[in-house]
Amino acid sequence: MQILLQRRWIHGAGAIAALLASGAVQAGRPLTVDDADVEDAGAGHVESWYARQPGKLNTWTVAPAIGLGAGLELDASAMRDTTSNLTTSAVHLKWRITPSQEDGCNFGASAGVSHTQNAGNTPDVTGLFTCNGDFGALHLNAGANRPKDGPTLGTWGIALEHSFGAYTAHIETFGQRHSAPTQQIGLRTEFSKNWQIDGTLGRTQGETLYSVGFKFSF
Numbered sequence: 001m002q003i004l005l006q007r008r009w010i011h012g013a014g015a016i017a018a019l020l021a022s023g024a025v026q027a028g029r030p031l032t033v034d035d036a037d038v039e040d041a042g043a044g045h046v047e048s049w050y051a052r053q054p055g056k057l058n059t060w061t062v063a064p065a066i067g068l069g070a071g072l073e074l075d076a077s078a079m080r081d082t083t084s085n086l087t088t089s090a091v092h093l094k095w096r097i098t099p100s101q102e103d104g105c106n107f108g109a110s111a112g113v114s115h116t117q118n119a120g121n122t123p124d125v126t127g128l129f130t131c132n133g134d135f136g137a138l139h140l141n142a143g144a145n146r147p148k149d150g151p152t153l154g155t156w157g158i159a160l161e162h163s164f165g166a167y168t169a170h171i172e173t174f175g176q177r178h179s180a181p182t183q184q185i186g187l188r189t190e191f192s193k194n195w196q197i198d199g200t201l202g203r204t205q206g207e208t209l210y211s212v213g214f215k216f217s218f
Contacts (some may be wrong), residue, residue, distance in 0.1 A: 013120065029215050030186035030198035033157035033172045035139045036108035036130035037097045041131055049213020054182075057083045061213075071096040077111070090114035094128075105131040110143075120148030126155065136162030141174070153177045154217030166190070180205045 029047045036097065039045065044066035051059050063077035073094040080087050092112030100106050102204050108128035113119050126143030141157035157174030167189045175181035184202030196215040203209065 003109055027198070029213050030188055030200045030211065031139070031159055031161070031172060032161035032182075032184065032200075033139050033141050033160070033174050034094075034126065034128055036098075036106050036128040037098060037100045038071060038094050038108070039065060039066045041069030043067045043218065045215055045216045045217040047199075047213060049211050051200075051211035051213075052209055053081075054207055054209065055083075056207070057081050059083075060149060075110075086117050086119075088114060088116040091150035100130075102132055104128065104133075122147045124155070136160060139172075145176075182209065186207070188215075 008065075015069070028045075029049060033050045044064065046065075047061075047063045049061055051061065056154035059079050059081050062079055063075065064074055065075045067073050073096075075090075075092045075094060077090045078087065079089075083212050090112060092110050094108065094110045096106065096108045098106040098108075108130070109126065110128060110181040111123075111125040111170055113123045122145050124143060126141050129139045129140040137160070139157070139161075141155070143155045145155060146152045154177045155175070157172065159170055159174075161168055161170035167187060170186045172186075173181055173183045182202050182204040184194050184200050185187035186198065186200040188196055188198035194217045196217070197213075198215065199210070199212040201208070201210050
């Protein structure tokens with residue numbers, strides 16, 4: 001029994017760390033792949049969601065963000081895995097390197113660290129690229145993370161989103177070295193001023209993943 005519980009704990013910690021390091025708490029809901037834009041100085045948002053993660057993990061997340069000015073944004077998150085009883089926190093600084101364009105492309109970068117209870121810190125860095133046009137918005141991510149006592153792992157992601165009136169839909173795929181990629185679709189809409197509701201549905205290694213959440217902007 002002790003060995004079984006230990007294996008379950010290790011599996012849970014690994015799944016959470018991989019999701020955080022690949023940007024799971026970086027992107028604006030409901031995207032996992034991040035965009036290259038940031039909040040304006042003094043503006044921000046708070047996101048919260050429930051997710052069914054790989055390994056049949058049930059997680060709850062709260063993630064605030066605030067624009068610092070000069071193209072910088074500070075992001076934080078706290079995630080509780082209620083299946084394995086693990087808590088993971090993260091903090092990242094995001095930088096928009098080039099001006100955001102409604103019809104064009106821009107670059108950005110994100111760097112930070114996540115900490116999983118009893119599993120140490122995982123620093124990560126990600127390059128961000130976004131192109132906007134009549135087709136919608138295309139986002140590309142390429143980065144790496146280094147778990148405690150582990151090798152450096154490359155991460156990647158690509159997403160395409162498009163608006164249909166009051167709704168914005170997206171399709172994305174993302175992954176990490178030595179892990180199976182995830183394919184996911186999502187939808188978001190505003191239901192009141194400054195309030196957004198959203199959800200995702202995805203697949204990885206034969207598992208069905210989903211999430212539902214909301215976002216408050218200020």
